Amino acid sequence: MLKPMLISMLICLSVVNANHVLAQALPILSGVGGAFSAIDADGNAIESTEFSGNVVVLAFGYTNCADICPFTLGYLKRLYAGLSNEEQQRTRIVFVTIDPEYDTPGHLKGFIGHFNKDFIGLSGTQEQIDYIVSLYQAEYKPLSVLDIPTQNIRRVNPKLFTNNQELKDDKASLYSHTVTLYLLDKQGYTRSLEYTGTPVDEFIDKIRGLLNE
Amino acid sequence: MNKSWLMRSIILLGLIALTVMPTLQANKEKPQIKINDFWIVLAPAVANNTAGYGIIKNDGGQADTLIAIECDNAHVMLHKTEINSGRAQMIxxxxxxxxxxxxxxxxxxxxxxxxxxxxxxxFSSETDISLRFKFEKSGVIEVKVPVREPQY
Structure with missing residues (x-):
């Protein structure tokens, strides 16, 4: 009778201790993150509180990015693949565009879906995006194609603008932007700032720790 | 007779060496550019941009400058990603x-x-894309580059 009680107590203590260790290792980063509204890749309004109960990895980027964002999404694809099915169901990979004018929900869905259909692309009004960026103390800055002096390295295939879509495409801008990966716990608190240089196994351990909190 | 033949041979070899050595030396000092292992990322269907990676090697004894990259299928530029204080910037x-x-x-x-x-x-994984790298000294080097899914 006493033995099962002692074992139960020990298990409870070890869980409490593990959570305490994790809380120390991944303290809440106050001032980074918070509740926000956006538009999901299906064009529906979404509140960040809908992610409650799930661990979230949040990244900023845009679809005209050729090097950083595809690499980041490739990294997140590997990260997600390292989780079990059950862990995947309780984890959300969220990609917030910093170029909502160009990255419409449909466009974002096509881009993000190339990496993983489960990934969530968020767009919105410029005000919504700027608010999310400010919540996470992130930054972005347009770097217009037109501002780039090409000199010798230049286009060789002149483009004819036959319709408005092509004109819009050509006006698409390039940006510098924050590449931090924000790890949020099940309550939506930011617990860790990671980047694509974090070994995938190490990142997975942190996600698991938060899932088991 | 034999001595004379030997002398003539030595002189001839010397002349050949004098002729060939500067050429060899000059070649050694020339840039020798190789475009190795280039590939282009198969971008999502909705994307208008993508990236290309590979190695530009100079085995020669003189520097060379890449001054242009041309492609009939896209507008190509040379960029460098730099990360400062958590923000990535394209140079x-x-x-x-x-x-x-x-x-x-x-x-x-x-x-x-x-x-x-x-x-x-x-752009598809079934067709190679032609890239022309133009160097100041080595001229134009054209390579066929595969398009493939990245293995990040």
Missing amino acids: HLHNMVIDAHSEVVLEPMSFHLMLMDLNKET
Whole structure:
């Protein structure tokens, strides 16, 4: 009778201790993150509180990015693949565009879906995006194609603008932007700032720790 | 007779050496550019831009400068990703010096080819894309480059 009680107590203590260790290792980063509204890749309004109960990895980027964002999404694809099915169901990979004018929900869905259909692309009004960026103390800055002096390295295939879509495409801008990966716990608190240089196994351990909190 | 033949042979070899050595030396000092292992990222169907990676190697004894990259299927630029204080910035490069006996590696989050305004119909994993690298001294070097899914 006493033995099962002692074992139960020990298990409870070890869980409490593990959570305490994790809380120390991944303290809440106050001032980074918070509740926000956006538009999901299906064009529906979404509140960040809908992610409650799930661990979230949040990244900023845009679809005209050729090097950083595809690499980041490739990294997140590997990260997600390292989780079990059950862990995947309780984890959300969220990609917030910093170029909502160009990255419409449909466009974002096509881009993000190339990496993983489960990934969530968020767009919105410029005000919504700027608010999310400010919540996470992130930054972005347009770097217009037109501002780039090409000199010798230049286009060789002149483009004819036959319709408005092509004109819009050509006006698409390039940006510098924050590449931090924000790890949020099940309550939506930011617990860790990671980047694509974090070994995938190490990142997975942190996600698991938060899932088991 | 034999002595005379031997002398003539030595003189002849000497003359050959004098003729060939400067040429060999000059060749050694010339840039010797190789474009190795280049590939282009198979971008999502909706994307208008993508990146290219590979190695530009100079086995020669003199530096050379990459001054242009051309492609009939896209607008190509040379960029470098730099990360400062958690923010990534793309730096546009007008040219790139490849020093003697050195190489420049183009890889994700570093130097890369930025291919913009893709002619999407021509980009597939089944067709190689032709890239023309133009160097100040070595002239134009054309390579056929595969398009493939990245293995990040």
